[in-house]
Amino acid sequence: MLVLKYLQIFNKKSNGVDTSVYNIFFQEKKIGSIYFGSYYRPFTEEYSITEEKEIYDKVSLRGAKIYYSKYLEQDYKNGIYNDNYYYYDTINKNIAQIMLPKKSNKGSIGIYFDSVDVYKNKFAIVSTELSEGNKKNF
Structure with missing residues (x-):
């Protein structure tokens, strides 16, 4: 478990062999996910x-x-x-796809990198929890 300013990140094995999924919690509520691995489809x-x-x-x-x-x-x-x-x-010489909701109560917040290391692993952070408090925390 990694704790960053009240955020808790737990490792959760994904269904796939090639990507790890980590859930992000704030006050025991899941507010997002982190994806890292060789397969992740862009937004x-x-x-x-x-x-x-x-x-x-x-x-x-x-x-x-x-x-x-x-x-x-x-x-x-x-x-x-x-x-x-x-x-x-x-961002740091890496091209990122940024996703922001059109409406304050519908959509997702996220960032996606197509290749973050020499193995060309993909990396994404996504949240669909759009409360005002979560927007600040996320």
Whole structure:
């Protein structure tokens, strides 16, 4: 266990052989995760967009994350239905993908590095707990 200013980080073996997952706790509540290993998919959001109302009606009834849009191509390219904003920055000569929520109560906070060592291991820290207190702690 590693303790950093009231944050507790516990090792939790992931289901995969090639990546370790560490959970981050604050006051005994899980507020995020750390991923380190040879496989981690960069931040993406899974949903569909359709211009066809009939398809939207059928698929949305099944609980799928789908949106109806008259401007499908533009909305998809601009990430209109994403829960998060994404941008790239350089930190200590490493390119990082940063993820921030569009709304204060929905989305995730995170940072992802594609290659952090000579073995090209990936590293990510992600939190979906978006309370104001957690934003400060995280």
